[in-house]
Each structure stands twice: as C-alpha cells, then as structure tokens.
Amino acid sequence: MDGDGARGSALATTAPGLAWEYAPAPESRDVVSIAPEYGLFIDGEFGPAADGGTFATINPATEEPLARVAQAGPADVGRAVAAARRAYETTWRPMPGAERAKYLYRIARVLQERAREFAVLESLDNGKPIKESRDTDIPLAAAHFFYYAGWADKLEHAGFGPGPRPLGVAGQIIPWNFPLLMAAWKLAPALAAGNTCVLKPAETTPLTALLLAEVCQQAGLPPGVVNVLTGAGGTGAALAGHQGVDKIAFTGSTEVGKQIAATVAGTGKKVTLELGGKAANIIFDDAPVEAAVEGIVNGIFFNQGHVCCAGSRLLVQESAAQEVTDRLRRRLGTLRLGDPLDKNTDIGAINSRAQLDKITELSAAGQAEGADRWSPPCELPGRGFWFAPTIFTGVAQSHRIAREEIFGPVLSVLTFRTPDEAVAKANNTPYGLSAGVWTEKGSRILWLASKLRAGVVWANTYNRFDPASPFGGYTESGYGREGGRHGLAAYLDA
Numbered sequence: 067m068d069g070d071g072a073r074g075s076a077l078a079t080t081a082p083g084l085a086w087e088y089a090p091a092p093e094s095r096d097v098v099s100i101a102p103e104y105g106l107f108i109d110g111e112f113g114p115a116a117d118g119g120t121f122a123t124i125n126p127a128t129e130e131p132l133a134r135v136a137q138a139g140p141a142d143v144g145r146a147v148a149a150a151r152r153a154y155e156t157t158w159r160p161m162p163g164a165e166r167a168k169y170l171y172r173i174a175r176v177l178q179e180r181a182r183e184f185a186v187l188e189s190l191d192n193g194k195p196i197k198e199s200r201d202t203d204i205p206l207a208a209a210h211f212f213y214y215a216g217w218a219d220k221l222e223h224a225g226f227g228p229g230p231r232p233l234g235v236a237g238q239i240i241p242w243n244f245p246l247l248m249a250a251w252k253l254a255p256a257l258a259a260g261n262t263c264v265l266k267p268a269e270t271t272p273l274t275a276l277l278l279a280e281v282c283q284q285a286g287l288p289p290g291v292v293n294v295l296t297g298a299g300g301t302g303a304a305l306a307g308h309q310g311v312d313k314i315a316f317t318g319s320t321e322v323g324k325q326i327a328a329t330v331a332g333t334g335k336k337v338t339l340e341l342g343g344k345a346a347n348i349i350f351d352d353a354p355v356e357a358a359v360e361g362i363v364n365g366i367f368f369n370q371g372h373v374c375c376a377g378s379r380l381l382v383q384e385s386a387a388q389e390v391t392d393r394l395r396r397r398l399g400t401l402r403l404g405d406p407l408d409k410n411t412d413i414g415a416i417n418s419r420a421q422l423d424k425i426t427e428l429s430a431a432g433q434a435e436g437a438d439r440w441s442p443p444c445e446l447p448g449r450g451f452w453f454a455p456t457i458f459t460g461v462a463q464s465h466r467i468a469r470e471e472i473f474g475p476v477l478s479v480l481t482f483r484t485p486d487e488a489v490a491k492a493n494n495t496p497y498g499l500s501a502g503v504w505t506e507k508g509s510r511i512l513w514l515a516s517k518l519r520a521g522v523v524w525a526n527t528y529n530r531f532d533p534a535s536p537f538g539g540y541t542e543s544g545y546g547r548e549g550g551r552h553g554l555a556a557y558l559d560a
C-alpha cells in the first residue's frame with residue numbers, strides 16, 4: 067500500500083495522471099424482497115397500528131421510498147408491553163436457561179444463513195457500504211446472539227451471586243447507525259437473562275429489525291418474547307414512560323438520554339444509556355505511521371462517521387503532525403464514495419437529511435471559527451444525502467468542531483507536545499466513551515489508559531469489537547455496559 071493514490075479512486079478520478087479505475091462491483095439488490103408495507107410485531111404476529119398510522123422509510127443514497135411502516139402509538143405500546151409481560155410470566159422466565167439458549171442459537175444461525183439478505187437490506191435502508199454491513203454489522207450481530215446464548219444456562223456463574231433474577235419486561239430504544247447490530251446488543255443479553263423485550267428501532271432504519279422479527283418467528287420463539295414497535299421519538303417516549311416496563315435500555319443522543327433519565331427517575335425502573343462521544347485518537351511520534359493513518363481513517367470514516375465511539379478528534383504529537391496529516395490527505399484521496407451496494411465503496415450515504423444538515427452546519431461553524439477545511443477532490447452523487455470526507459487542521463479546543471459530536475465523516479486535528487498535554491486535551495470533553503493511543507511504547511499505553519476518562523481505550527488499533535468485551539461510557543456518554551459478562555448485569559436483579 068503506497069498511499070499515494072495509485073490504488074485508484076472514485077474521488078480521485080478528477081485528479082490528473084491516474085491510469086486506472088475500479089470497475090463497479092454491485093451487490094445484487096434482488097437477494098432481498100421488500101414488502102410495500104410492514105406492520106408492528108406484537109405477540110408473535112405482524113399487524114397494523116391501532117390508529118392505522120404509517121410512515122415511509124427511504125434509501126438515503128437515492129431518496130427512493132423503500133416501504134411504509136406502521137407508526138406505533140400509545141395503545142400499541144400498551145399491547146406490546148402486555149404481550150411481553152404475559153410471555154415473561156408464562157413462558158420465558160419459567161423456561162430453563164438451556165432451553166432459552168436453544169432459541170438464541172437458532173436466531174444466530176438463521177442470521178448467518180440469511181446474512182446476505184440482511185446486509186443488502188441494511189445498506190439500502192441505512193446508506194452504509196455493503197462491505198461494512200456484510201463484514202461487520204451482520205457477523206457481529208450473529209456473534210452477539212451466539213455469545214449470549216452461551217450465558218443463558220450459566221447465569222449462576224456469571225459473578226452476580228447465587229440465583230440472579232431477570233428484571234421482567236425490557237423496553238429497548240435504538241438508533242439508526244448500526245440498526246441490526248444495536249438490536250442484537252439489546253436483545254441477546256436481555257433474552258439470555260430471561261427478560262422479554264419491546265424493541266423500538268429508529269424511524270429512518272426500521273427494516274432489518276422487522277426482518278429480525280421474522281427470524282424470531284422462523285426460530286419458533288414463543289409469541290411475546292420479542293416485540294418490535296416501529297415509530298419515531300413519540301413511540302420511544304411512550305415506551306420509556308410505560309409503567310409496565312421494568313427496564314429501559316437506550317442508545318442515541320445525549321439529549322434524548324437525559325429526557326429518558328428524567329422520565330424514569332423515581333419510578334424504580336432500571337436504566338442503561340449509551341450516548342454520544344467525542345473520542346480522542348492520540349498519535350505519538352514513535353507510532354508506526356502507516357498503521358496509524360489506517361487507524362485514523364477507520365476511526366472517523368467508518369460508517370460515514372456515524373459512530374458514537376468515532377475517533378473524531380485526532381491528537382497528534384507536534385513533531386509528527388506534518389507527516390501524519392500529509393499521509394492522511396493522500397490516503398483520503400484513495401477512498402471511494404458512492405453507491406452503498408458497490409462492493410468497492412468505502413464511504414456511503416449520510417443516513418438522513420437531518421443528519422446531513424447537522425454535519426453541514428457544524429462544518430460551516432468550523433470554517434467560521436477559523437479552522438482550515440480540506441476534502442479530497444470528490445464528486446457527490448446528484449441525489450441522496452452525501453458529505454465528502456473532511457479534515458480540519460488548526461483546530462482549537464474552544465472550536466465547536468472540537469467539542470460537539472458531529473456524527474459525520476469530519477475529523478478535527480489538534481496537536482500536543484507532551485504526554486501530559488495529550489491527556490489533558492483528550493479529557494477536555496463532557497463525553498467519555500472511547501479513545502485510541504498509537505505508540506511503540508507499551509508503558510506509555512498503560513499509563514495513558516489509566517489517565518484517559520474513557521470506557522474503552524484502543525491501543526494501536528481502533529473500532530475493535532467483540533461480544534465478549536464490555537462497552538460503555540462515563541458522564542455524558544451514559545452509564546451501564548453492553549457486551550461481555552458485564553452486559554448481563556444490566557438485565558439481572560443481582
């Protein structure tokens with residue numbers, strides 16, 4: 067990999083001197099059939115909302131409508147919670163853990179069998195590149211079900227004392243950036259621990275959660291154990307406020323997380339919140355530069371930067387700053403932006419017009435506040451929601467782009483001289499979800515990991531996920547852990 071653009075690029079086609087270009091390698095859209103309309107999944111069956119309300123979900127890469135989806139209102143929330151309660155009392159809680167595990171294993175295996183279908187549907191509804199949905203989202207979702215299936219009959223040995231009990235009905239509200247994966251993160255540990263679930267997917271990406279509901283049917287999961295309510299913020303608020311729900315798990319914006327915390331305060335409901343982030347990716351001058359550049363790219367351009375743990379603040383040691391940013395610019399020239407279903411695409415569509423507006427506004431603020439903005443030559447498709455990969459240098463800690471979560475393919479570059487300064491700058495944020503450290507020195511990695519206020523610290527890598535490893539934040543990034551043994555604690559009364 068020489069990083070000088072010789073690999074060819076959709077972005078770089080306008081640059082002179084490039085000899086060749088990748089041919090399109092489109093994944094087939096026909097592997098998934100999308101119904102014109104979808105109902106709510108309550109008590110094992112699909113049906114319309116009580117008031118007949120629906121809304122459209124679109125393909126953000128083309129703005130083409132994909133399907134209409136039922137909009138759940140308070141009456142539907144009531145029905146779903148009642149179904150989940152019934153299933154909890156009569157079927158799921160009394161069932162031996164080893165039996166519950168069989169259903170989770172079945173779901174995991176069906177996810178693997180239907181992986182291609184899920185990947186295409188995820189990319190169509192969300193806009194993410196097919197190579198990411200195919201290689202990351204779907205395999206990790208299946209891995210979560212496999213992992214937690216293994217715990218279902220071992221809860222006594224999970225370290226929470228003898229006889230840990232499930233909480234009851236879990237209301238789970240998830241975002242649009244990893245739709246199926248977030249559903250798996252929520253459902254798998256809850257079900258393994260013996261809870262039943264009412265899941266509310268995000269309004270821009272409901273389709274893979276509905277396909278997962280179909281997989282629950284296919285796996286023979288008893289009715290009511292998993293219910294899926296599609297709808298927008300109002301549906302989520304009704305679920306969070308429903309008195310029949312014993313636990314709320316939320317992933318999304320800090321603003322909505324705070325509202326949910328206020329709603330459930332004093333009700334006795336348990337809550338876990340996985341919110342935003344503004345992670346520092348810290349590069350020391352002894353780091354292997356090429357690997358670090360790949361880590362920076364992965365950290366902020368993976369999934370168009372729609373990642374809560376994205377390495378959105380690059381902190382680079384001053385002595386290495388020029389080399390790192392030069393190489394980074396060259397590497398960005400090789401990224402291909404475009405059709406999410408093309409297997410060569412690196413950067414897909416922004417998930418919604420609202421998110422595109424937010425990224426556009428914050429980037430304009432970065433320029434207005436005096437940072438230097440740069441993007442590689444890049445032709446954006448005429449329709450759909452797109453944003454060129456963007457780097458800001460000369461960023462000050464006071465700039466909005468250094469403080470606020472952009473949730474887009476936009477990197478803010480800051481510099482530091484000493485390790486202490488790196489720590490001070492990295493921790494200068496109300497968030498605390500993740501961080502990255504790049505250095506050859508093991509002792510420095512350990513020292514930094516103990517100083518950084520972040521739930522996850524990656525060393526000489528970034529965005530590594532495994533179902534066995536816990537994930538979660540500090541302060542405005544929320545509380546509670548998902549994944550691993552720790553993820554069970556959120557669903558056990560222990």
Ligand code: NAI
Binds near residue numbers: 239302303343
């Ligand atoms: P959001 O927090 O509004 O949406 C997340 C989920 O919460 C969706 O299912 C939504 O329908 C639901 N929701 C919205 N309002 C609710 C309410 N009052 N009560 C209960 N549920 C509610 O996030 P949004 O507006 O899509 O994105 C805004 C910003 O939030 C992004 O730009 C990004 O900075 C951040 N975000 C962070 C995520 C993360 O993974 N930590 C995921 C999504 C967004």
Ligand code: MG
Binds near residue numbers: 123124126271272
């Ligand atoms: Mg959509």
